[in-house]
Amino acid sequence: MKLDTKMIHGGIVGDKYTGAVSVPIYQVSTYKQDGVGELVAGYEYSRSGNPTRAALEALIADLENGVRGFAFASGMAAISTIVSLFNKGDHIIIGDDVYGGTYRVLHHVFSRFGIEMSLVDTSDVNEVKKAIQENTRAIFLETPTNPLLKVSDISAIADMSKESDLLLIVDNTFMTPYWQNPLDLGADMVVHSATKYLGGHSDVVAGLVAVKDEEWGEKLFFVQNSIGGVLGPQDSWLLMRGIKTLGLRMKQHEQSARRLAEWLETRTDVERVFYPGLKSHAGHELASTQARGYGGMISFDVGSAERADRILKKVQYFTLAESLGAVESLISIPSRMTHASIPPHRRLELGITDGLVRISVGIEDIDDLQADLQQALDAK
Ligand SMILES: *Cc1c(COP(=O)(O)O)cnc(C)c1O
Numbered sequence: 001m002k003l004d005t006k007m008i009h010g011g012i013v014g015d016k017y018t019g020a021v022s023v024p025i026y027q028v029s030t031y032k033q034d035g036v037g038e039l040v041a042g043y044e045y046s047r048s049g050n051p052t053r054a055a056l057e058a059l060i061a062d063l064e065n066g067v068r069g070f071a072f073a074s075g076m077a078a079i080s081t082i083v084s085l086f087n088k089g090d091h092i093i094i095g096d097d098v099y100g101g102t103y104r105v106l107h108h109v110f111s112r113f114g115i116e117m118s119l120v121d122t123s124d125v126n127e128v129k130k131a132i133q134e135n136t137r138a139i140f141l142e143t144p145t146n147p148l149l150k151v152s153d154i155s156a157i158a159d160m161s162k163e164s165d166l167l168l169i170v171d172n173t174f175m176t177p178y179w180q181n182p183l184d185l186g187a188d189m190v191v192h193s194a195t196k197y198l199g200g201h202s203d204v205v206a207g208l209v210a211v212k213d214e215e216w217g218e219k220l221f222f223v224q225n226s227i228g229g230v231l232g233p234q235d236s237w238l239l240m241r242g243i244k245t246l247g248l249r250m251k252q253h254e255q256s257a258r259r260l261a262e263w264l265e266t267r268t269d270v271e272r273v274f275y276p277g278l279k280s281h282a283g284h285e286l287a288s289t290q291a292r293g294y295g296g297m298i299s300f301d302v303g304s305a306e307r308a309d310r311i312l313k314k315v316q317y318f319t320l321a322e323s324l325g326a327v328e329s330l331i332s333i334p335s336r337m338t339h340a341s342i343p344p345h346r347r348l349e350l351g352i353t354d355g356l357v358r359i360s361v362g363i364e365d366i367d368d369l370q371a372d373l374q375q376a377l378d379a380k
Contacts (some may be wrong), residue, residue, distance in 0.1 A: 003063075003177075003178065003247065004247045006062055006063055007063065007178075007243055007244055007245075007246050007247055008244055010058075010059050010062035010063060011055050011056065011057075011058035011059025011060075011061075011062050011240075012051075012054065012055035012058050012059070013055075022237075022241075023051070023052055023055040023237065023240060024051075024052065025052055025233045025234055025236075025237045026046075026050055026051045026052045026233050027233055027234070028046060028050070028233075029045065029046045030044075030045050030046070031043040031044055031045070046230075046233075047225060047228050047230055048225050050230075050233055050236070052233035052236045052237055053071050053230065053231055053232075053233060053236040055236070055240060056069070056071050056208075056231070056236040056237075056239055056240050057069035057070055057071050057208075059240060059243060060177075060192070060208040060209070060210050061210050061211075063177040063210075063243070064172075064177045064181055064182075064183050064190050064210035065181055065183050065184055065210075066183050066190070066210030066211050066212055067211060067212065067213065067214055067217055068210070068211050068214065068217035068220075068221070069208065069209065069210045069211075070208065070209040070210075070211075070220060070221070070224055071194075071206065071207070071208055071230065071231040071236055071239070072206065072207035072208070072209070072224070072229050072230060072231055073205070073206065073207070073229045073230060073231055073232075073235075074193070074195065074205045074206060074207050074229075075099075075101075075173065075191070075192065075193025075194065075195060075196075075205075075206070075207040076101050076102075076105060076193075076207065077207050077229030078191050078192070078193075078207030078208065078209050078229075079101075079102055079105065079171075079191055079207070080105055080109075080110075080227075080229070081209075081220065081223050081224050081227055081229060082169060082189060082191060082209065082220070083105070083106065083110050083115065084223045084227060085167075085216075085219055085220065085223055086115055086137055086138065087114075087115075088113060088114030088115070089114055089116070089135055090115055090116070090135055090136075090137040090138075091115075091116040091117065091118065091133050091135045091136045091137065092106070092115065092116070092117045092118075092136070092137060092138045092139070092140055093117070093118050093120050093122075093128060093131045093132070093136060093138070093139045093140070094106060094117050094118070094119060094120070094139075094140045094141070095119070095120065095121070095122040095140065095141040095142055095145060095152070096119040096120055096121050096122075096350070097121075097142075097145045097146065097148070097150065097350055098140065098141070098142050098145070098171065099142065099146065099171065099173075099193070100338055100339065100341060100342075102140070102171070103119075104341075116135070118131045118133075121150075122139070122141040122143070122152040122157065123143075123145075123150045123151060123152045123153075123282075123283065125153055125156045125157060125160065128157055128160065129160055132160075132164050132166070136164065136166055137166060137167060138161075138166055138167040138168070138169055139157060139161050139166055139167070139168050139169070140169045140170075140171070141154075141157065141168075141169075141170055141171070142170070142171040142173070142174065143170065143174075143175075143180075143290075144174055144175070144276050144283065144287065144295070144297075145174075146174070146297070146334075146338065146358075147274070147297075147299040147334040147338070147339070147352060147356060147358040148274050148299060148350070148351055148352070149174075149274045149275060149276050149281065149283065149297060149298075149299065150282070150283060151276055151282075151283025151284075151286045151287045151290075152286075153286055153290070154168075154170060154182050154185040154186065154187055154290055155185045155186055155290065158185060158186025158187055159186065161186075161188075162186070167188045167189065167216070168182075168186065168187045168188050168189075169187065169188065169189045169190075169191060170182035170187040170189070170190050170191070171190075171191050171192070171193075172190045172191070172192055173191075173192050173193045173196050173197070173325075174196075174197075174295055174297060174324075175291055175293075175295055176192070176197045176198060176246060176250060177190075178197075178246055178247055178250040178292075178293070179250065179254075179291045179292050179293035179294075179295060180290065180291040180292070183210065183211075183212045185290055187212070188211065188212050188213065188216060189209060189210070189211050189212070189216065189220075190209065190210050191207065191208070191209045192207065192208045192209075193206075193207060194206040194207055194208045194239055195207075195323065195325075196323065196324050196325030196326075197246065197249070197250065197253075197296075197324075197325035198239060198242060198243055198246060198325075199238065199239055199242045199325075199326075200242045200245070200246065200249055200325060200326055200327060201238075201242055201326060201327055202323065202326040202327075202328065203238065204235045204238045204239060204242070205235075206231050206235055206236075206239055207231075208239075249327065249363055250293065250295075250296070252363040253295065253296030253325075253361055253362070253363060254277075254293045254294060254295060254296055255366070256296070256361045256362075256363070256366045256369060257275065257277070257294070257295065257296040257297070257298055257361040258275070258277045258294065259366055259370070260298060260359070260361060260366075260369065260370060260373065261273055261275035261277060261278055261298050262278070263370060264298070264300050264373075265278060265280065267377065269302070269303075269377060270300050270301065270302060270377070271300075271301040271302070271303055271355070272300065272301045273298065273299075273300045274298065274299040274300065275294065275297075275298045275299075276291075276294040276295070277293075277294030296325070296360060296361045296362075297324060297358065297359070297360055297361070298358070298359050298361065299334070299356055299357065299358045299359075300356070300357055300359075301353055301355050301356050301357075302355045302357055302377070303355045304354065304355045305333075305335070305336075305354035305355060307355060308333050308354070308355050308356070308357050309333075310376075310379055311331075311357060311376045311377060311379070312331060312333065312357075314375060314376035314379045315331055315372055315373065315376045316372050317329055317362075317364055317368060317369060317372045318330060318331035318359060318369075318372065318373070319331065320332065322337060322338060323360075324360035325360060326360070326362065327362050327363050328362045328364070329359065329360060329361055329362035329364060329369060330359065330360040330362070331357065331358070331359050331360075332357075332358050332359075333356070333357060333358070334352050334356055334358050335347055335352050335353065335354050335356060336354075338358075339352050359373075
């Protein structure tokens with residue numbers, strides 16, 4: 001099955017009891033047993049398994065070429081469940097510009113349970129290698145990252161993690177399985193904030209995981225069921241509905257982002273443009289070999305916080321909001337929003353300047369989007 005077909009026919013399709021073409025929302029907590037432990041269709045209690053969620057879990061496993069999928073109440077519930085696989089004294093290497101919530105849960109929550117971490121620039125394979133300690137158990141990275149779209153070499157890091165017997169976990173939120181399949185490149189687990197592109201309509205918070213190996217699948221199921229941060233049937237259904245148009249949306253997001261990035265780069269009043277699809281981007285070549293597309297996220301530097309503010313006030317179709325990956329275009333200022341909790345000197349070290357503007361390019365008409373940005377940039 002090709003990818004565009006998988007999004008429609010992958011996982012579990014329809015309902016075998018009624019012939020319904022769409023998977024029904026099984027709004028149910030418990031299931032009748034014919035005798036003790038004699039389950040009618042394998043379901044016992046909806047924390048452990050629910051048919052609507054099961055269809056979504058089978059779908060993400062299919063889309064990421066994994067053996068088993070898992071759906072959670074949020075991206076953070078998914079990541080926290082994965083981290084709960086580890087023990088006191090274990091060490092995890094994480095990207096130094098991973099999603100703020102991932103950093104927060106490791107630094108402020110799991111550290112209290114004795115899980116150690118090192119922050120590393122994963123776009124430099126040697127830095128990752130140097131950070132491996134005797135108690136290292138896993139590497140967790142995002143590629144491309146937020147907001148500078150730095151690209152890490154999944155295959156090279158996967159080879160290294162195999163040599164040292166580490167688990168490689170990739171947060172694939174920005175690329176989605178439509179553009180990039182980390183498991184095919186050697187990663188062991190892939191995690192998504194499905195709140196973003198997979199859902200795609202700014203109406204559901206969810207997390208998804210796919211694993212390459214049955215053994216880790218069993219372990220993760222045990223922790224998912226023990227902790228219980230599962231996705232409800234309504235939201236599972238909404239996500240499946242969103243995923244049906246993932247391919248159409250991703251193609252449009254990318255086509256428009258590419259055009260906007262190329263146009264922004266021609267403007268003398270924009271200092272730098274960060275988009276992996278641009279030849280000028282440091283990760284361009286790597287992105288071209290490990291992914292089939294460059295996604296819909298762009299960051300650009302307009303020089304100062306004041307000018308960034310003016311642009312925010314002027315734009316009409318770009319909504320000022322956290323989050324990304326939806327049909328509507330969004331705009332944000334990383335230094336004062338998603339990355340505000342990072343100390344100013346550290347932000348500058350990472351390249352997150354006060355004039356940096358991040359856009360999530362939606363699927364509105366591209367001429368409207370470009371004209372909107374143009375009038376905002378031209379405003380005095
Ligand atoms: C949003 C996001 C998360 C967290 O997901 P939630 O669904 O908000 O809990 C994790 N990783 C990345 C890259 C994200 O953008």
